[in-house]
Amino acid sequence: MRRTMTPPDGHLPALQPADGPWSIYVHVPFCASRCGYCDFNTYVLSAMGDDAVSGYLAAAHREMDRAAQVLGQRPAVSTIFFGGGTPTMLTADQLGELVDHVRTVWGINDDAEITTEANPETLDEDVLSGLLEAGINRLSMGMQSSDEHVLTILDRRHRPGRAVEMAQLARRVGFDDVSLDLIFGTPGEDLDSWRRSLDAALTAEPDHVSAYSLIVEEGTRLAARIRRGDVPMTDEDDLADKYLIAEKTLTEAGYVNYEVSNWGRPRNGRDHRCRHNMAYWLGHDWWGIGPGAHSHVNGTRWWNVKHPATYRSRLADGRLPVEDHEVLDAQQRHEETVLLRLRLADGLALSQLTPVERHRAEQIAEQGLGAFEDDCLVLNLSGRMVADRIITDLLM
Ligand SMILES: C[S@@+](CC[C@H](N)C(=O)[O-])C[C@H]1O[C@@H](n2cnc3c(N)ncnc32)[C@H](O)[C@@H]1O
Ligand code: SF4
Structure with a gap:
C-alpha cells in the first residue's frame, strides 16, 4: 500500500474510475442523542449551533461540484445511500435537494436504488411521504431490538414496536423496499429476547434484514460500563447461538442470506439485496460526500476530515475535504477481494x-x-x- 500524505488543499492523485456502475454515499453526521454503543462519526445536533444543517448542506452540495471536477465525465449514478448519523435529522426536502444535486451533476439511472437510513422516532406519515417524493425508494430503519430492556441498555430513544409500526406505515405510504437493522448480543439480552426481536421484525414483512452482532467499541459509554462491571461483556458462544437463531428464523420465513450479516426476501422478481452495499463488497467505485465519509475509485481510497466545522471550512475555501488517502497495491487489492467476497453467498x-x-x-x-x-x-x-x-x- 502506498499511503502518502494528502496535501492541505485535499488534492488527490489522478483518479482513473473503473468501468461499470458507480455510487454516491452521503454521510449525515447528526443525531438527536448519542447511543452508548455507537462510535460512528456523528454529533448531537442541538449542540452544534443554529447553522449546523444549512452549513452542512451548502458544503455537501459544494463537495459534489468538486467531485465532478475531479472525476470528469461519469455515467449516471446507480445507487445513492444516505447514512449516518441519522439522515432523517434532515427534512425530506433537504434530502430531496441532495438527490436533485446528484441528478444535476451526474444524472441518476432510472432504476437507481436510493436508500436512506432512518431512526423510527424521526418518522411519521408526512415524513415518509416526503421521502418518497424526494426520490428515495428504499428505507433502512434501525430497529435493533423489540425488547424495552435491551433498547434501554443501547440508549435507543424509540419505544418497542415503533420500528415495526413505521415499517408497516412505510409500506402503506408506498415504499416497495423496506429494511430493518437488528443487533444481537446486547448485555442482558437472552435467547428468547432475541427470538422475540426477530419475530417482531418479521411481522412488518420487511424486504431485507441486517443482523449485526454488537461490537463493543473502545471509547464508547458501553465499553466503559462493561469495564466497570455494570453490565456483562458479550459472550462468543452466546453470539454464535444467536446467529444460528437468526439464520433459522429468517430462512424459514423465506429470507435468503447473501452476506454474512444480511438477508433479502425474494419478492416481485427481485432478491432485495442492498445494491449499494453490494457495490462496496464487489469493489466498485463510490464517492462519499460528507464529514468523515470514505470513498473508493479503482484502488485509491480516501476519507474526509471528520468534524463538520472543518469539513465546511475546507469546502468554503475551495479545497477538497480529504483528510488522507492511500493507493492500494496489487497484494492489498487481492486481500480485499478475498475478504469481501468470501463473506458473500456468491462466494x-x-x-x-x-x-x-x-x-x-x-x-x-x-x-x-x-x-x-x-x-x-x-x-x-x-x-x-x-x-x-x-x-x-x-x-x-
Ligand atoms: C450508523 S447506524 C445509522 C442508522 C441510525 N442512526 C440508527 O442508529 O438506526 C447503522 C446501523 O449500524 C449498526 N451499529 C452501529 N453501531 C454498532 C455497534 N457498535 N455494533 C453493532 N452494530 C452497530 C446499527 O444496527 C445501526 O442500525
Ligand atoms: S446508533 Fe444511530 S442513532 Fe445512535 S448514535 Fe449511532 S448513528 Fe446515532
Whole structure:
C-alpha cells in the first residue's frame, strides 16, 4: 500500500474510475442523542449551533461540484445511500435537494436504488411521504431490538414496536423496499429476547434484514460500563447461538442470506439485496460526500476530515475535504477481494486465488466449512460463523 500524505488543499492523485456502475454515499453526521454503543462519526445536533444543517448542506452540495471536477465525465449514478448519523435529522426536502444535486451533476439511472437510513422516532406519515417524493425508494430503519430492556441498555430513544409500526406505515405510504437493522448480543439480552426481536421484525414483512452482532467499541459509554462491571461483556458462544437463531428464523420465513450479516426476501422478481452495499463488497467505485465519509475509485481510497466545522471550512475555501488517502497495491487489492467476497453467498472465484491459496481453499472445504460452486468457494453456515478466521487462514 502506498499511503502518502494528502496535501492541505485535499488534492488527490489522478483518479482513473473503473468501468461499470458507480455510487454516491452521503454521510449525515447528526443525531438527536448519542447511543452508548455507537462510535460512528456523528454529533448531537442541538449542540452544534443554529447553522449546523444549512452549513452542512451548502458544503455537501459544494463537495459534489468538486467531485465532478475531479472525476470528469461519469455515467449516471446507480445507487445513492444516505447514512449516518441519522439522515432523517434532515427534512425530506433537504434530502430531496441532495438527490436533485446528484441528478444535476451526474444524472441518476432510472432504476437507481436510493436508500436512506432512518431512526423510527424521526418518522411519521408526512415524513415518509416526503421521502418518497424526494426520490428515495428504499428505507433502512434501525430497529435493533423489540425488547424495552435491551433498547434501554443501547440508549435507543424509540419505544418497542415503533420500528415495526413505521415499517408497516412505510409500506402503506408506498415504499416497495423496506429494511430493518437488528443487533444481537446486547448485555442482558437472552435467547428468547432475541427470538422475540426477530419475530417482531418479521411481522412488518420487511424486504431485507441486517443482523449485526454488537461490537463493543473502545471509547464508547458501553465499553466503559462493561469495564466497570455494570453490565456483562458479550459472550462468543452466546453470539454464535444467536446467529444460528437468526439464520433459522429468517430462512424459514423465506429470507435468503447473501452476506454474512444480511438477508433479502425474494419478492416481485427481485432478491432485495442492498445494491449499494453490494457495490462496496464487489469493489466498485463510490464517492462519499460528507464529514468523515470514505470513498473508493479503482484502488485509491480516501476519507474526509471528520468534524463538520472543518469539513465546511475546507469546502468554503475551495479545497477538497480529504483528510488522507492511500493507493492500494496489487497484494492489498487481492486481500480485499478475498475478504469481501468470501463473506458473500456468491462466494470467491477460485481464479482469484494463488495456487497455495487454492490448496488452502480445498482444506477449508474438507473441514466442512464450505463447498465449491461454479468454481467459487462458498462458505456454508458453519463457515459463515467463523468467516473472519477462514479469511485470515486463507491469506496467511
Ligand atoms: C450508523 S447506524 C445509522 C442508522 C441510525 N442512526 C440508527 O442508529 O438506526 C447503522 C446501523 O449500524 C449498526 N451499529 C452501529 N453501531 C454498532 C455497534 N457498535 N455494533 C453493532 N452494530 C452497530 C446499527 O444496527 C445501526 O442500525
Ligand atoms: S446508533 Fe444511530 S442513532 Fe445512535 S448514535 Fe449511532 S448513528 Fe446515532
